[in-house]
Amino acid sequence: xxxxxxxxxxxxxxxxxxxxxxxxxxxxxxxxxxxxxxxxxxxxxxxxxxxxxxxxxxxxxxxxxxxxxxxxxxxxxxxxxxxxxxxxxxxxxxxxxxxxxxxxxxxxxxxxxxxxxxxxxxxxxxxxxxxxxxxxxxxxxxxxxxxxxxxxxxxxxxxxxxxxxxxxxxxxxxxxxxxxxxxxxxxxxxxxxxxxxxxxxxxxxxxxxxxxxxxxxxxxxxxxxxxxxxxxxxxxxxxxxxxxxxxxxxxxxxxxxxxxxxxxxxxxxxxxxxxxxxxxxxxxxxx
Amino acid sequence: xxxxxxxxxxxxxxxxxxxxxxxxxxxxxxxxxxxxxxxxxxxxxxxxxxxxxxxxxxxxxxxxxxxxxxxxxxxxxxxxxxxxxxxxxxxxxxxxxxxxxxxxxxxxxxxxxxxxxxxxxxxxxxxxxxxxxxxxxxxxxxxxxxxxxxxxxxxxxxxxxxxxxxxxxxxxxxxxxxxxxxxxxx
Numbered sequence: 197x198x199x200x201x202x203x204x205x206x207x208x209x210x211x212x213x214x215x216x217x218x219x220x221x222x223x224x225x226x227x228x229x230x231x232x233x234x235x236x237x238x239x240x241x242x243x244x245x246x247x248x249x250x251x252x253x254x255x256x257x258x259x260x261x262x263x264x265x266x267x268x269x270x271x272x273x274x275x276x277x278x279x280x281x282x283x284x285x286x287x288x289x290x291x292x293x294x295x296x297x298x299x300x301x302x303x304x305x306x307x308x309x310x311x312x313x314x315x316x317x318x319x320x321x322x323x324x325x326x327x328x329x330x331x332x333x334x335x336x337x338x339x340x341x342x343x344x345x346x347x348x349x350x351x352x353x354x355x356x357x358x359x360x361x362x363x364x365x366x367x368x369x370x371x372x373x374x375x376x377x378x379x380x381x382x383x384x385x386x387x388x389x390x391x392x393x394x395x396x397x398x399x400x401x402x403x404x405x406x407x408x409x410x411x412x413x414x415x416x417x418x419x420x421x422x423x424x425x426x427x428x429x430x431x432x433x434x435x436x437x438x439x440x441x442x443x444x445x446x447x448x449x450x451x452x453x454x455x456x457x458x459x460x461x462x463x464x465x466x467x468x469x470x471x472x473x474x475x476x477x478x479x480x481x482x483x
Numbered sequence: 484x485x486x487x488x489x490x491x492x493x494x495x496x497x498x499x500x501x502x503x504x505x506x507x508x509x510x511x512x513x514x515x516x517x518x519x520x521x522x523x524x525x526x527x528x529x530x531x532x533x534x535x536x537x538x539x540x541x542x543x544x545x546x547x548x549x550x551x552x553x554x555x556x557x558x559x560x561x562x563x564x565x566x567x568x569x570x571x572x573x574x575x576x577x578x579x580x581x582x583x584x585x586x587x588x589x590x591x592x593x594x595x596x597x598x599x600x601x602x603x604x605x606x607x608x609x610x611x612x613x614x615x616x617x618x619x620x621x622x623x624x625x626x627x628x629x630x631x632x633x634x635x636x637x638x639x640x641x642x643x644x645x646x647x648x649x650x651x652x653x654x655x656x657x658x659x660x661x662x663x664x665x666x667x668x669x
Binding site for chain 2: 210303389
């Protein structure tokens with residue numbers, strides 16, 4: 197069994213728990229042993245880099261140093277924001293010996309740069325290559341739109357091997373799940389990110405634009421890999437429906453949930469019962 | 484900066500954000516792609532222009548604007564800048580300066596309250612914890628009625644842990660916070 201380091205991140209212990217459940221379930225189905233970094237801390241998210249540039253690097257540095265000292269050379273960070281912070285720090289440290297030196301003093305831990313951070317799209321692609329495709333015996337037959345948002349499409353030297361303006365990193369996995377990925381206009385548009393509570397109006401506007409475009413494309417569901425995107429499109433969608441700003445509800449699924457369903461895993465085991473917008477009806481024979 | 488003396492903000496932008504301000508030629512692409520520009524009192528390219536000026540009047544305008552607080556961190560401006568500059572990193576720098584100065588525009592106080600509440604929970608237990616985050620945010624922002632029904636629904640959906648996870652290394656994390664606060668920018 198292949199072992200892979202795992203950084204769930206804080207969201208995946210809370211509002212984004214469905215991403216944790218479905219990533220763990222699909223890893224298990226694919227025969228990958230996820231080893232959680234012991235005693236990991238928050239990556240700092242938007243808050244740290246908004247107020248303190250050192251903290252924004254020091255917090256991910258501790259996580260990278262822990263992973264390295266625990267012998268984890270590859271770490272999956274399913275949350276798009278955690279991935280961006282961890283890999284962004286990795287890239288900056290690799291470029292600047294001065295920064296590495298300063299962080300070693302601040303955090304009081306050594307880090308040699310030997311940890312590779314994977315995002316959810318790279319993880320799914322690697323599982324498919326390693327034989328997961330044969331286990332996807334329940335083609336879902338859905339029309340979906342792949343929603344990369346910001347942090348699974350952008351970040352120079354962070355999201356590598358994909359086109360920031362026309363990302364394709366989810367396409368193979370969506371097809372492997374027996375779904376059609378529809379062309380649409382919002383694949384890499386922003387949902388409003390971390391402003392869900394502090395500038396809710398902007399999140400409602402931006403998320404509505406994404407949902408409107410998804411519906412116009414003819415999608416049965418939006419597929420995402422980011423817990424912030426999921427929260428804004430799923431939880432905040434209730435308000436958009438209530439205020440009649442959108443004509444009806446549109447299910448939002450994590451990419452790992454989509455593959456889990458195609459592997460025949462139980463919707464509840466993947467966390468589908470925890471979404472605000474009902475999505476279990478997407479599976480034939482579902483609720 | 485051929486022949487002209489580099490002002491303090493230009494130096495800080497170059498050293499801490501890796502941005503040579505004078506290279507911006509005001510094409511406006513950052514603003515065109517910015518999802519938050521419509522909510523901003525100064526657009527990203529206006530911020531870059533004022534930062535290039537860097538005099539007292541420009542700084543006053545920059546440090547007091549709301550726009551600094553509305554950057555969502557989507558990375559679009561840096562992705563599309565034809566000069567490979569990073570306007571969002573310049574905004575990070577200016578926001579940090581504005582925060583240290585302490586005069587935050589009223590409209591942006593909720594954003595600051597959220598960032599602070601978020602970091603408070605991380606400093607306390609090593610990880611962000613949603614229930615304490617929301618309670619702290621409400622106390623700081625006095626936004627007491629917003630989303631009052633979301634908490635119970637999230638609990639019913641089993642999306643929130645009742646007790647926040649506190650890591651063993653939280654003392655270490657607190658020490659990291661302390662050290663990072665002690666560092667100063669111009």
